[in-house]
Amino acid sequence: MTATRRGRPPAGPERRNALVQAAYRCLAEGGFERLRMRDVAAGVGIDHSSIHHHFPTKQDLVVAVVDYTTRQFWSTTPPDGGPVERLRHHLATLRQKIVDEPELHIVLRELDLRARRDPELLEIIAGREEGWRSSLRTLLTGAAAAGALAPGVDPATGAELVIATVKGASLASSRAGDVIELLDQLLIRA
Incomplete structure (x- = not known):
């Protein structure tokens, strides 16, 4: 600069x-x-x-912060490889971001909490998260088609589970690796 x-x-x-x-x-x-x-x-x-x-x-500034924080995740899923490898890489990258960049997740959780009381912010965050949600559904659908998704896991529900787990794990960064590893084990057949 x-x-x-x-x-x-x-x-x-x-x-x-x-x-x-x-x-x-x-x-x-x-x-x-x-x-x-x-x-x-x-x-x-x-x-x-x-x-x-x-x-x-101030709301315009907050939206700019939402955009900045969500951009940090745009490249967490590799474009190449099978759905299982891509999903595992995505989860590993998220786990590492929680450990390496705790302030990023603190800001994201602050924004999530604020959005519970601010319908406009809730809509903005939901819109930014939709890309993540869609990407996860696609990966999980591909894993299911490859026979690698755990039985009974619906890709849409699995996507919500990943999002909720990552958000929760980011609140306890010292255990994030264990929590996301367990998520990997729950979703993907060995």
């Missing part, structure tokens, strides 16, 4: 990205209680009134 002589990012996409990063850090460190537009602006070194040029409302 190129900085101006005052040490703050230049106006435009770089500054917008820096504001999203600052909001992300606020959420990771103190949850929604510490997410204040003034603090986000100060974290980037700009006057608090300038943040509104990039994000007219």
